[in-house]
Amino acid sequence: MTDPLLPVDAYLVESLPEIWFGAVLFALGMYVVLDGFDFGIGMLYATRTDERERETFLAAFGPVWDANEVWIVAFGTMLLAAFPRVYSRLLADNYLLALGFVVALVFRGLGPELREQRDDERWKRYTDYAFIGGSVFAPLLLGMLAGRWLFGGATLPVALTSVGLVAVSIVTGAAFLAAKTEPGLASELRAYGIGATLAYLGGVVVLLGTVVLTDAGGAADAVLSLPVAAVVALSVAVGLGGSVLARRGRYRAWLASALALPTLLTILVAILLYPTIYPPTGLLVREAVVSPLALNLVTVLGFLVLLVLWYFKFLYGVFSGPIEGEGYGG
Numbered sequence: 001m002t003d004p005l006l007p008v009d010a011y012l013v014e015s016l017p018e019i020w021f022g023a024v025l026f027a028l029g030m031y032v033v034l035d036g037f038d039f040g041i042g043m044l045y046a047t048r049t050d051e052r053e054r055e056t057f058l059a060a061f062g063p064v065w066d067a068n069e070v071w072i073v074a075f076g077t078m079l080l081a082a083f084p085r086v087y088s089r090l091l092a093d094n095y096l097l098a099l100g101f102v103v104a105l106v107f108r109g110l111g112p113e114l115r116e117q118r119d120d121e122r123w124k125r126y127t128d129y130a131f132i133g134g135s136v137f138a139p140l141l142l143g144m145l146a147g148r149w150l151f152g153g154a155t156l157p158v159a160l161t162s163v164g165l166v167a168v169s170i171v172t173g174a175a176f177l178a179a180k181t182e183p184g185l186a187s188e189l190r191a192y193g194i195g196a197t198l199a200y201l202g203g204v205v206v207l208l209g210t211v212v213l214t215d216a217g218g219a220a221d222a223v224l225s226l227p228v229a230a231v232v233a234l235s236v237a238v239g240l241g242g243s244v245l246a247r248r249g250r251y252r253a254w255l256a257s258a259l260a261l262p263t264l265l266t267i268l269v270a271i272l273l274y275p276t277i278y279p280p281t282g283l284l285v286r287e288a289v290v291s292p293l294a295l296n297l298v299t300v301l302g303f304l305v306l307l308v309l310w311y312f313k314f315l316y317g318v319f320s321g322p323i324e325g326e327g328y329g330g
Contacts, residue, residue: 016296019299020078020082026266031072032265032266033262034064035065036168037061040176042132043132053185057177061176083289086278097145100137101138101142104138108130111131139166143165144162157210167196168261168262171242175193178190183249187249190251194243197242211223222271231267234264239261
């Protein structure tokens, strides 16, 4: 009797559940990094009154924002495929937060799309409200959802996680715009980015201190571990280094360091979670994962993600370089 193409009672590799745990967090991290700067642009949009500058902001992210949202779909799909018990509990326990997040995304997307449909100041004002409001509430609610995933019902850590995601979105949004726009506007934006960087780094320190004092989500021991200390120290170094780069007008280098902050944040989340995957119930990665045969199958299909990564490389290559405010073409 020949062996089956895919093993039935064993994983393709022994560490496959942990690999999928990393893959799920990778998709979430890609979303926070890429759509995060979109949110930041929307929040910084509120600081502009000049119509040409507003058009410039919209043109900066117009070609890529809807593609960036692919990663939240990938996160949900991968979580459902590999850890369906976590998917169901996360949505059931946080249904209103998840629904509010989706509504915020709708308003964030509709605002710029509808803005160009009528040449009317009142119409543009209301569509701008939708764009700005969606850009604020989407990371705020996503941060609350992530905070409740990590810390359960602990109010202060959840709130700090939410505000932290808003702050880091402003950092990446300011850096992205500074790298894409003319020097005069970029020099104004860097002040917002540097201020948000300091707020974000201070918030992370306060958050972790609160977790240690309250043992929110049972994560106190993890916070005091060497890996967490290394990630926090690296975040501080990257954040402060990025601020120096911004002051020197090296905006592309600043953008690289700014995008590293949400990447490090995702790594921090992974460290605080593992080996559990849903701390409110104490559910472990290997308890929540699907059967070996099912996980082996989705692993084979999961190589399609490589095509998605290639597409994003192509997309950002096409739309690299500076832009000018010539209307929104998303």
